[in-house]
Ligand code: ADP
């Protein structure tokens with residue numbers, strides 16, 4: 001196993017619900033180290049750029065509107081197998097299918113407003129870290 005870095009976003013539904021601290025605690029309890037972090041209110045252009053891979057999906061407009069609704073907390077997480085480990089801590093995209101003990105099970109409302117983002121591969125993690133933290137090493 002290798003030390004990796006991955007990108008996390010605590011989404012608007014979770015910042016609105018005052019769940020930032022609880023979610024960061026779940027991340028740290030899972031053994032992931034927060035190595036960079038900022039709170040920011042995404043512009044439409046930033047949300048569209050970050051989610052460009054989903055531009056053709058039917059929910060793209062809804063996703064951009066949601067992600068720009070309130071501030072988000074963006075962080076870089078580091079640890080053994082960090083990409084897969086954080087996806088485990090997050091739980092399934094649809095909270096109705098998320099396992100007990102996961103962030104989405106605890107806080108997410110539905111498949112759209114699902115509290116957190118996490119990179120889905122090492123390659124995308126590097127791109128997403130560079131998008132938000134251009135001076136932070138991707139490892
Ligand atoms: P994940 O965030 O688990 O990697 P995806 O990459 O498939 O999931 O989707 C990106 C984000 O788009 C989701 O986290 C969610 O906010 C939103 N999304 C995905 N599927 C839907 C859907 N069917 N309806 C509305 N929003 C969706």
Ligand code: MG
Pocket residue numbers: 118120
């Ligand atoms: Mg994804």
